[in-house]
Amino acid sequence: MNTTPAPATTLQGFSRSESVAMAWPMIMLAVFFVIPFGTMLTISFFERVPGGFFEPGFTLESYARFIDPFFFKSLGMTMMIAASASVICLALAVPFTWSLSRMRHHSRVFWLVALLSILSLSEVIIGFSWSLLLSRSTGIGNILVWLGIENRAPKLSPGLGAVLTGLCYLGFPYAVLVLFPQLSRLDPTLHEAARMLGASPRRAFMNVVLPNIAKALVAAFIMVFVFTLGAYLIPQLLGKPQQWTLPVLIADQALFQSNLPFAAAMSIFLLGVSLSLVVCVGWLGRTAPHDQDDAHDDARSEEA
Template structure:
């Protein structure tokens, strides 16, 4: 069946409500944020309308450039680790019985029901010196005495991967379930090992899905706010944390708006890249 284009103005009526919501809750706030990012900050936390680039110039300084680089590096690392762990796990899950799949999917959905605060404080307890997993390692004779495993980069990475991994599995699961199992069986018949069949058949077949999943997890990790504060030191804070710090605690709304504009533009760019990858996948 071929989809007919709208013939009259009334045919566009169903688009009025979503377009109005988009304008009201995204276009207007984002436009206001862009305008505020060019304002001039005054003493006492006040600011006045102006058109200056001081906020963006400060954002490109060495310190905030380092924060931006760390935020991007952390988001990329989380995305790669989640896909590396989630892809083989989801592949094995898709080959299990239906009952086992349901149990695992329910477990993953239960993790999604946890808030970022609960996840952060749970991992801070597990990585602490008094009640953490280091005490278990001491009991097993692996360590001499319990130590605190946080705050550090590894703790932040662990918490963020734990939070983002269920999303990764749930995105990859439909594509792996639809994948024809005879493809890997044919590779095994031709002499390929299970690992080689997975790398040479499954991974190329899901290339677009994997790229879209990487972008999705990258966007998710880029906006992470609480976990870097709970599990890391100030040098492990992401751009989202500094935006809140500048807006609330430093009373520098124009500078916070400039950083937020950049963060939104990066996110929109990643979303556009995801749509582009999806269209190429449909064309193939």
Template sequence: MLYPPVMLGIFLLIPLCMTLIVSVAQRAPAGFYSPGFDLSHYLRFFTPLFLRQTVFSFIFAAVAASCCVGVAFPFTYLLTQLSQTAQVFILIFILSVLSLSEVIISFSWSVLLSESAGLSNLLVFLKLLPQAVAWAPGLAAVLLALTYRTLPFAVLVFYPSVARLNPEVSEAAQTLGASPVRTFFDIILPMQRRAIVTAFLFAFIFAIGSYLIPQMLGNPQHWTISVLITDQAIQQSNLPFAAALSLMLMLLTLVLVCLISSTSDQETDL
């Protein structure tokens, strides 16, 4: 019975406490840190550079999560209309995508969006583009890769609730004269509000925590706060400031998730 609390303490509370201790430590000249109580690392978070990158990171993660949900929900709804065998096959394929690391995903999309061997060459061959262009690095490349990275999680969140939908509801709506498109937007979509919020939060958390995809596929102005945390810890050897940035990011994300969840629960109760 003590197993879950022990595991929670080992893998969550202890690392969190260690990060908190490091965040108030003093930066050592050799690139490590020495014990102390220095709040200047938290004050530095409120400088224009890091505040601007934090706001950009949250907005961009919200856009990526919205794109993910916008693609995942119709895809899952169409998936449930297929035969059981086809559903199992596609779900296995989606689960296999989860095994890919961010490094593989980033390199794959950098090749697909490159000028020399990317999708633009196919569009040139099809006479849809006058000449090959490079779409990476760029903001669109980061958004596309993040959507691809988080899409399987959103599909797995949607699938149980969408698969349990009563088909008689759609049939009744169409009997009353509603088109399939109107049935989807006016009946099916509102019934899945809680699942949509859950999938959005999953995608948002993964997007805000991603650092390899923005770093490899984006320009420096497209780097998220997670990339800056990695830069401070590895390149700048400033572990206390990196720890302070991590805790501030975690705190802001937790507050936002709680606000969205509570708002969704209130709307669902109404």
């Protein structure tokens, strides 16, 4: 809603100084966001010069390389790793976020600060610390030796398990923060009513809360999937070469194989996949039944 009447002289109801101020982000985004994507798209059609870099032209050669079984194998591995990590993340994040949304302000802030700190921790630090935690010399396997269960600590990294652990650590705070608005805006009387009618806390959660957030869960799954799909350092630090995901291959082609056109083509492909998934989330959000304004209007008194 627009309360200040627009001066007749300006376009679209903004004053001159407002328009100048808004031109700044628009120009910056156009130059440093839109044009780079255009450049990348253009380069993906350029011809590769073996031993050199690339030269202008138009060829679908880079896209034709997608038919290669090697590409399919790494694509399948990438999808499998991201999907498994997202499922594990959500399995942990849903009950956790449910508890979090029902905490008092101070403990809630404490957990949120911890989650944000971990979320913004560099992937290189996460990968490095988990490689220590899963290594033979400094790892958690030594607890087994100490307890006398094993003679020698197992070497858990690099491997698929290590990659999944690292990705779950990376994705967990993200999953919680995606779910947090949905769960904390959920009408608390729903759960209370179910409890009053005799349902156990778990049954009230499973039968009443969960169906209400089903769409939010699907949306959260897709968001976490796209997020873990983008991991670049963790597959390198915690995985073997066969667990290298698409982002690793893209960077490898661009920087070390000097094949920018192929890297750009793979990048456009990854863009297509993730963009269509994100559009699905937007579509889910529009049709979601939860009514934000209702939840807003009756901001409730504290519970539990």
